[in-house]
């Protein structure tokens with residue numbers, strides 16, 4: 001008998017009829033002879049609704065109270081889902097994050113899971129129960145409610161799968177797998193039957209919302225077999241695989257993008273050792289994460305220093321940079337909060353040069369100006385004006401022929417040769 005952790009996202013439980021559909025799927029899994037642990041998100045856009053209520057009161061809601069508020073969404077879902085299971089004669093028991101207990105650190109609104117007590121869950125499973133756990137929430141050492149950041153139910157599921165040594169962690173959502181890019185943006189995006197763990201890590205960290213980055217990190221650390229599937233459509237979804245070697249490697253596998261970027265530039269900074277630290281120190285002291293960094297040396301011995309931050313941190317970073325500017329006697333601060341990041345990802349890039357230059361040519365041909373570039377072994381990211389994001393993603397998807405199945409192509413070539 002195998003143990004399966006299934007996670008159902010907000011759209012999958014957005015009303016009672018969907019909740020009943022999910023309950024039927026869970027019951028069918030149990031009837032097939034598996035032990036089932038379920039993680040569920042808040043219904044539909046409930047987390048957004050709660051967040052909006054808080055922001056109607058204050059711009060920066062108190063993080064501790066925000067967590068208490070946001071965690072309520074998932075508590076509604078676990079109770080209703082258990083009732084749906086009971087109505088079908090399926091024994092089930094719900095638990096909040098605190099009850100399980102999912103212990104986290106105390107960083108409100110973006111806590112990290114440190115430990116999970118699996119005793120209760122194991123005891124219930126032994127009695128033939130389906131165990132339904134609230135996603136996205138935990139409890140810190142002092143007993144405070146915490147949440148794991150938006151999209152955090154994915155992480156709850158993978159962490160539970162790791163703690164219970166589950167045979168598979170299945171992420172059920174509103175798409176039937178991981179696509180070459182967001183299918184809402186490019187209509188002929190293609191589902192990938194498999195994606196390597198390293199690629200998924202990049203795709204998630206660069207903006208593909210389908211799996212929270214922390215969930216992928218957890219899966220990697222604890223070797224959790226992870227699969228993304230549709231709640232509404234039968235199919236085998238996408239397997240996140242650790243087995244790179246057995247796969248044929250397309251050079252570019254997917255395109256990720258993010259609209260959440262903002263760029264800041266401080267001009268005419270004296271070019272001397274330690275200057276980058278003087279500029280970025282105060283930014284990181286304010287807990288603002290810096291992503292891309294570029295330093296451009298001018299003829300006069302001064303440099304322009306540019307970097308990007310999350311858009312929500314833009315105003316604060318701008319204010320800090322103005323102070324730094326005055327202290328250093330630099331030439332002024334510029335910024336743009338309407339920029340987007342587009343990234344090509346593929347493990348095949350490791351052995352192929354020239355992907356970046358092809359990317360620049362494709363964007364150039366569409367008249368899209370590239371503002372900053374960052375590369376790693378398996379990705380190339382560029383920063384563009386937000387209004388060209390869709391055009392850029394579509395042009396790149398087409399140019400790298402991501403709508404075509406590379407495995408099918410190879411099979412076809414082999415057939416022709418034979």
Ligand code: ADP
Pocket residue numbers: 008009010011012041151172173174175177178179180181182183184207208209210211254
């Ligand atoms: P859930 O509520 O089930 O957690 P999310 O909205 O968090 O679902 O994630 C699913 C969404 O992720 C899809 O509806 C899709 O628009 C988006 N998405 C972004 N990039 C991709 C991708 N590469 N493959 C599949 N879906 C993607």
Ligand code: ASP
Pocket residue numbers: 009010041042047048073135136149150151152153154
């Ligand atoms: N309900 C939370 C959110 O909307 C967590 C999740 O759905 O994963 O972000």
Ligand code: MG
Pocket residue numbers: 009151154209210211212
């Ligand atoms: Mg999600």
